[in-house]
Amino acid sequence: MNAPLAERLKNSLRWLAGELAPFPGRGQFALRLTLASAIAIVIGETFQIPSMVMSLVAIFFTVQANVVLTRVIFIALTLADLIAVPLYIWLLNFTYDYPVLRIVVSSVLFFSFMFCVRVSKAGGVLLGPALVILYAQSFADLTGQAEYLVRQVLWAVLAITYGSVIALVVNSLFASANPLRQLQAEVHRQLARASERLRQLAAGEAVEPSLSGEALQQQCATLQGFATFANMANAKDYAGQQYLQCCVAAVSHAQHVCNALPQALPGASPALRRALGRLHEQLLALDEAIAAHEPFHLTWVPDEEERASLPALAQAEDLYRTVQAVDQFDSAAVPGQPPAKEPLLAPDAFTNPAYVRFALKILISGLIGYFVFNVLQWPGIHTILITSGMVALPGLGTSVRQMSLRFYGALLGSLSALLVFIFVMPYIDTIVGLLLTMVPVIAAGAWLTAGSERLAYLGTQGAATFALALLENFGPSTDLTEIRDRMVGIILGVGICWLVYAFIWPESEGSATRAKLAALTRSLAALVRAPVGKDDPALQMAYAKQHMQCWSALNDCNLELERVRYEPQFKHGALAQLAAQAERMLGVSRDLLVTQDHVHSRALAAADPAYPAHPAASSPALAAAARLHDETAALLELYAERVDKRGAPPLAEQEQLRALAQQTTGAAGMPMLADLQRLALQAAELPGWDAGNDAAPAAANDLAAPTPATRDAP
Template sequence: MALTDYLPQSLRRLACFLCDEIRANPGRANVMLRCVLASAIVIAVSMTLQVPFLALSLLAVFYVTQSNVVMTRLVGMVFIVGVTLAVGSAILVLKLTYDYPLLRILLSAALFVFSAYMMRVAKIGAAFFLVGLVVIYFQSFVDLTDHAEALVRIALWLWVAINYAIAITLLINSLFLPAEPVGQLESAMLGQLAAVDARLAHLERGTRGAGRLAAREVQSGTLTLQRLLRFATMRDPDYRRRQAFHLARVTTVSRLYAAMANLPESAAEVPTGVLRTLRCACGHLGHVIRTNERFTVGGMLANVPHEGMPGVLHRMREALHAFAVRSAAPESAETTRENERFFVPDAFSNSVYIQFALKTLLAAMVGYLFYQATGWQGVHTIMLSSLIVAQPSLGATTRRSILRIGGAALGSVVALVMVVWVVPRIDGIVGLLMMSLPVIALGAWVSAGSERISYAGTQLMFTFALALLDQFGPTTNLSEIRDRMVGILLGVAISVVVHASLWPEAEGEALRQCVARLLRGIAARLRQQGDASTTPTALWAESADCEAMAARVALEPTWQLGEGQQEVFQLYVQTMLAQLREILLAVEIFDAEIRAQPVGERRARRSALIWAETAGVSLEAYASDLIERPQAVRAPAPVAFDLLATNRSVDSGESSTDAAKGASESLVVCARRLIEQVSTLPAWSVGSRRIGTIE
């Protein structure tokens, strides 16, 4: 037996989660190298010129270094604006209220509430996050000195330390190892086309071993292309001018990639030459992506026989042909970009945002009261934690709290080891860099992961830097490590209790609404009543939103819920979301089979619409139960598919050719698979209370 078999189930799940989160992904090493290079320069400059706040400079490097140049520059500009506003606000508060402590606290609290409110409603909420952070952070400096000039100098040095680090980071990301979104998009498309070609090659040779593409991979691939296209449009004027064309190209690749998940196991029923033709067309599309030429297929696809072709191959042919027609169309004028809102639509009508700001202020003031009452200067992070872990929902707040504690604990352990065994043996900048850069690289690697773990990497680096790099010489003081950890634990505990007890923002109800929208979107697509919100890309995006929300709901505090109800709710939600991904794939292949039916098979199409209507009605009823009766959701009623199939065969008895009969039988198989997938959606009954909400 393996060693992991002796571990408890929870530890095995944690190990699997960590292994999945820290594995190498495309572009992750690039982000880490850019982060380490910028950090090395910042450390050398700060130590040489004795620029204070090195830990904050490194924090700016981590936040500004993003997956591509567009995001790096955008975040960098927002941070420069935010730091300037923050330092200006802090100096203004000191100038007006330095001799009046009560007035200083009240004005700082007002600015803090305003900043927390703008974090939720403004497009550049990160800038106001910095304002609130600096304003509350400066209260600890005021209590350390009675010299106003020293406080102003601290504020100005803070502005220098962060902004020069941002400038170095922007320079590094622009000149060294730049990750251009256009190149990332093209690489992602070529990678998906290569996977399609490999699967078609396996099918053509009749070999087995090419595993079926999982629904989650289809979802991830589709959303990755859409996200990179958005960044490429922001970066490249050509992409903005030809945005419709590039969207059509990305959509074509996504359709081919999704179709690959539904390819048959055998090519026995595929007409001769079809697979070779499709492979040639996909290869030509890859060449066009690399060279930016016009995509033409000539008579290549026109000569592919329609009769007897499986629906999924017909869908691939249709996607390639549609893009060839689009490529031949004249170029459209530059797309007019809509003026984006600076505020969210309900910024001034939804009381949730001001409640969030007041909760965050209460947590900060409780921490400040503890800080003042104990006179414990080292735990000033208790106030910072109140804003750092404050997130729009209970689950997100809990996750940020866990990552902050975990990252700080790991960083503290590493710093402790370095203080005891490494610091006494170094005496120069080279030794300092050799000690620091491996830890920074580890933090950057974790930070470049998904949002489920990325903040832990930033916190690891920041804790380590505060302990060892905040002075211009070797340090052997271990109390800083202890005090910071105590401050983080107390601040996180206060924030979680306040956010869970006062106007809690649980997402259980929002999750039900999100899943119901997804169900109704799939039903509308089946019943031919869809719009832009029911395209495959939109439905995959909705599914990803539901999964992200479910992950946050799983971390919401459960002490006010019935025993075991949260676990039951999560079990059924995860089962349902996994099943919905499979249904989305089944809908894709069913739609492809309908389109592949010969022109004369009108009755087969009519029967297909009956099957689609049946599945759509079941999904609509399930969605209604999810909203109206969440404590007792019924499973979709079983469908007498054999009776439907019999009626179809009677109605369509005029099918005259073997190819038409084969196509009809393939449609029956796909319809059966779709209805079976719908029928296996779970039912549950978990008591009288609504799960996922705190009343």
Template structure:
């Protein structure tokens, strides 16, 4: 199943992914031309910097690039000072570097998005340890460190300039295209067309987070967008609310107003066309006469936007996570994570120095790169690193043996590299399940095939670097599994229980003023955890939660997604004296307790006349307990007497 998901993610295409692929490919080709023409070292480092710096829009790319320059300058400057005062005493140099490396990994784990800066510091510190073993000349070591920083600066400048040349990378353009996609999907769902690749709830949660970020950047970078920012903001709110209502109508077994649905769908397609053209002009009236409450609500929203250009934001938006984990200094998990990474890197460094095997210097980098929060994420990235490295090695050998002898100009070399960089960029622009394989593919190819300034013919060097990557992954995987294994199982169980408690509260509130946004965001978080958990080695005898293989994770997520939609629809047709939602709220709270491991007796759920009632009970019948000691839910448990 994991392989099938990987292939699906690798083949999926979208306009945004195509644009990102083009920008990444062009940046890599320009850097290859520049570095080989002027004989600049560390082209492979420049290539991987391109993949890490390139973000979804040019503003983020420039910000991340500036952060990379500053952080790399501080890290390499600190490394220069360490080498200056400890060059003649390798033990002190190693201890000082490992001390800084430990705290870099710690802050990488606890600082969330800012942890990427400390990830760069850790990489620089561990990579610079190979310089003293390359030569005994201190001046050459200093030059290597300075050239390493310069290669990163050149890569960042080229990346930012390339991204700035494409309007598809600007926030205002992306904001308009996303709003257009939401309007188009609303029209499709009204007419029963499933145009999305994700469940609607998760799609809404993801789009909301990205739209909020794009809206801020667009207002800062485009004056025309800023003048109409309130109208654009209202249009995005309209699109998000309408998509949730369209999904409610789609699952309503009693829908019948085909003519009115067609009018509403055409209206949203008109809005989508205007948004694609970055216009927010007028639209024709869409008031309709219908007995369907959902279609009537949709019509009122559209009329409100047409007349006032003002739609309130979605209720229940969650706050941003704190800059640093609240339990950073209390939870030993973060220190254990830093210590495990340090131990794995140190073991690889001892192997590297004891064998005097210069070609396997990539062994230490692997320990840092695959270090992720959670055992599943670590094994997932380790697998992607091995797949990417082996694939790049095969391509490099084919190019070295069969293609390179026929090349005599740099143009021919660039044409040979074009499909390779394009393929790696396509993977890197995909989902997280495949993105790192693309980064590793491009980086390893550049490391193996483009490390010199002339034709490559040494297959031994290629072999050694691939062996270094694989050995590093093996050492890191063993250390992370046997030393304080950090499984996502308890976090997944806790978040799933929280999800069903939120569903219970939503039932008791009878909310009808918008989609259950917080529930959708919680579903998104649990889905991400479940994806990471799938990669954990549950078959290993040392795994602390082997019983978790019996948990109905996928079924529980699917049911939660349907419940959020069906409860929202049920509440619109429920009478004030209908106790069904209150009973359901109590039952879902009990089910959440059962996920946490408490023995409970499910309450009966009475059924009252409502078009969404049968679908609700059918979804509840699919729920199973997470603990093996609990029996599956039966018809009597659900329907009662």
């Protein structure tokens, strides 16, 4: 095995290990999925409910990370059923004896539904009826009895309904599924680590290593996600939502500040160590207040010695100002009404051709699948039709990833079912044996589903394919053709969708990536320009919220970039260069955020009257720091504008900023100036791109690297 191949294999295994690793809440999520599936299997086998697999699929789609989102999905499924059943019965009533008319009317309805799915916030409700209309076409030509078709649809709706009800009940009974409790658990975990670092530093013990930028980014995204769902659960209390967001921003900022603490304080005064111990207590008190869902009150007022010692450690000053801002949060100052909600339809719903093309591509995929299904006269491959609806997602990269996950999930589920059929099925004669056989595989699928979106659908598809093979009949089965037919249908469906999506109006996500990168850089510029007020808690809290927004924007860029990597053109041309340069840009942005933590902490300490004056903090040095600060923010703003408008990279301005940072003197005696120099040099390292690529096709019209290493990338 050559070195590059071994390295790629090592990286792939490391990535897979990271995707399969446990994290807070994943085990509970997987347990809820597995328990609900086991209950559905027992009920379905006991009462011999047809289409039992549909109940498992409904469970995997209904059970979510928290009960709020589960209720939303449950309501959406219920509304979808109420729309789909009458509509399908009406369609059969008027078109069953006229196949051409049935296909035309079904196509019009399917196109309309998929158009609404794309342009409407409530479009997810219409995805169910669209899939029913599409999937039911595979049965309409296989029987001459319309009543049989209606009964099949009603049984399928019943299976979906009782599966989603079971999912809702199980999710509601688990206390950990409450989004507020999930947020409180994550807050406790992050504050416990931050306060422990403070305690260790105050006691003179060895401080645990700092987290990497990637880990900080992940923790910030997790905290923000839980906060969003917690606010959804308390939608009517707008002031309470704002206070909760204030606390979450303070927790995130405290985590980053404490992560930047030094490993030791050899010359620290007793007053500073005492102050660090009191800050440790305040973080624990903030944790208790959030856990009890009560306002936080600062219980420590520094004495003169403690007040004078805080600026000696910039992070301590920053942390004190942060908890002080939470204590002084004014609920009365929060507007009584939330801002206006976004419209139900996209503003460009009827002017942007991308929405019509999206619905038309899915319709073309479905009609081609229907044609192949009828030409082959192979009833078992009816999954060819449902595939075109299941992978219908905006963006070429997102759709291709969904196709890949559907294929590999079906492959894993089919292989698992095949092994069970050969080695286990001959020994199964009770429902207990069936459960003991199915639960481990379903649990494995649930564990994948409970992970990140990179592999979540893989688990759902694998569990569904496995259950489809074993639960097709109410008793032991040895018919291997079921496994073969489902797999062939999915392979054909994925192949058809890939060809249609790749060659008919390919909707590249490169431009969306560029827009998100520009938004990230603007957020960084706003963070650098954020004013510092030593006695203004509102400014401190505004900075904490902007800081959290930057980390969230960084996470969004990472997710968008992962979708781009799945596009067929990714390994060639501008998209490959976009990925390489965006990766570099995100790495630099991560470093900028970490350095900005130090700059802000230093600025807060310098603004304090107790800040110890030193000879280097003269007027020329302060003027140099102010100029370097302004030039760095200006470069970030210019860079964001050029990225957004595909203009020439600001290489000259970056060289000027680099020269200015290297020429600035006084950094040795002024820590804040040294941090500003590092911030400016990092901003000057933001990657450039080849403006000539702006003449490339729209699907690949994005950032490109001028460096030889990137240009030669495969």
